[in-house]
Amino acid sequence: MNVADLADAVRQRRLPALARAITVVENQAPGFEEILSRLHGDVGRAYRIGVTGPPGAGKSTLVDALAGHFRARGLTVAVVAVDPTSPMSGGALLGDRVRMESVASDPGVFIRSMATRGAVGGLAMTTLEVCDLLDAFGFDRIVVETVGVGQSEMAVAATTDTALLVLVPESGDAVQVLKAGVMEVAHIYVVNKNDRPGASQVTAEVGELISIRREIGSDGSEWMPRVLETCATSGDGTGALCDAIEERGEWLTPPRRAQVVRARLIAHTRAVIDRSRQLEVWSNGAVRDALDRRINEVLQGELSTYDLARQLLDTRPLP
Ligand SMILES: Nc1nc2c(ncn2[C@@H]2O[C@H](COP(=O)(O)OP(=O)(O)O)[C@@H](O)[C@H]2O)c(=O)[nH]1
Ligand SMILES: [Mg+2]
Numbered sequence: 001m002n003v004a005d006l007a008d009a010v011r012q013r014r015l016p017a018l019a020r021a022i023t024v025v026e027n028q029a030p031g032f033e034e035i036l037s038r039l040h041g042d043v044g045r046a047y048r049i050g051v052t053g054p055p056g057a058g059k060s061t062l063v064d065a066l067a068g069h070f071r072a073r074g075l076t077v078a079v080v081a082v083d084p085t086s087p088m089s090g091g092a093l094l095g096d097r098v099r100m101e102s103v104a105s106d107p108g109v110f111i112r113s114m115a116t117r118g119a120v121g122g123l124a125m126t127t128l129e130v131c132d133l134l135d136a137f138g139f140d141r142i143v144v145e146t147v148g149v150g151q152s153e154m155a156v157a158a159t160t161d162t163a164l165l166v167l168v169p170e171s172g173d174a175v176q177v178l179k180a181g182v183m184e185v186a187h188i189y190v191v192n193k194n195d196r197p198g199a200s201q202v203t204a205e206v207g208e209l210i211s212i213r214r215e216i217g218s219d220g221s222e223w224m225p226r227v228l229e230t231c232a233t234s235g236d237g238t239g240a241l242c243d244a245i246e247e248r249g250e251w252l253t254p255p256r257r258a259q260v261v262r263a264r265l266i267a268h269t270r271a272v273i274d275r276s277r278q279l280e281v282w283s284n285g286a287v288r289d290a291l292d293r294r295i296n297e298v299l300q301g302e303l304s305t306y307d308l309a310r311q312l313l314d315t316r317p318l319p
Contacts, residue, residue: 053166
């Protein structure tokens with residue numbers, strides 16, 4: 001199937017085509033940008049939710065519960081589980097599939113694991129592009145689960161409309177990170193495992209920390225970040241969490257949403273330029289060869305890395 005047909009098949013909501021298009025985009029295989037480009041007009045209807053937090057916080061269990069609530073409200077859901085640390089066949093992802101068992105057999109739920117480490121442009125960019133495919137396919141809600149609380153995980157969360165940060169009563173470290181101001185992108189904070197001691201204290205601490213953070217919409221109104229307690233295993237509080245997510249979705253009225261999406265599109269366009277340049281340079285075998293051949297001159301002090309780099313940038317591809 002050529003790229004144009006594949007894009008059409010995604011638009012016509014054919015699942016095998018979607019799976020194939022995702023693989024093409026993940027691997028940055030020939031034609032991946034053209035698929036995304038062809039589907040651009042169909043992107044923009046889905047509501048994207050990012051779920052970040054330390055490993056074991058209960059993100060997958062929570063996502064499973066949320067997917068159930070979305071389904072009960074008649075909405076279709078795509079889940080992207082991003083795990084840059086584990087290889088594709090790793091235990092964590094296998095575990096995710098088990099954790100999401102209750103919704104895995106529902107045709108209104110699509111679950112995909114991603115462990116793309118080597119993607120040019122980075123994981124956040126590839127995740128965003130996979131979400132664009134899912135959006136064009138027509139899923140109502142797209143949930144992206146990322147493991148960790150570092151900068152790259154928050155970068156993934158920042159490509160969504162609403163970012164959740166999941167903590168647990170034992171998350172003293174994460175609360176410290178919060179205090180340091182690293183995690184400013186979350187719109188909803190979740191203290192999961194509230195069946196364990198210490199939950200209300202963490203909730204109170206987080207509540208205090210976030211009370212000073214506000215997002216101002218294009219019309220001057222504010223989104224007040226909030227903190228909610230859940231027990232993902234029993235489902236306790238997950239309905240209210242779903243309500244909060246939907247409330248923020250409603251807060252993102254078309255003009256406010258346009259503001260969010262505009263910023264995302266500018267960042268994405270810049271990233272596409274950077275990535276194209278990178279791919280262009282490094283797909284040139286003559287550049288790779290010359291680097292290998294001439295690095296000795298740098299080693300021996302005959303040439304600086306800067307001079308070599310400049311010369312490599314001027315190296316034309318072999319005919
Ligand atoms: N006690 C308790 N355990 C939970 C809760 N939520 C998840 N778990 C358990 O915590 C473990 C890790 O959950 P998982 O969803 O895989 O966490 P993830 O790594 O953040 O995706 C599993 O054994 C879950 O059953 C909860 O609310 N309370
Ligand atoms: Mg998980």
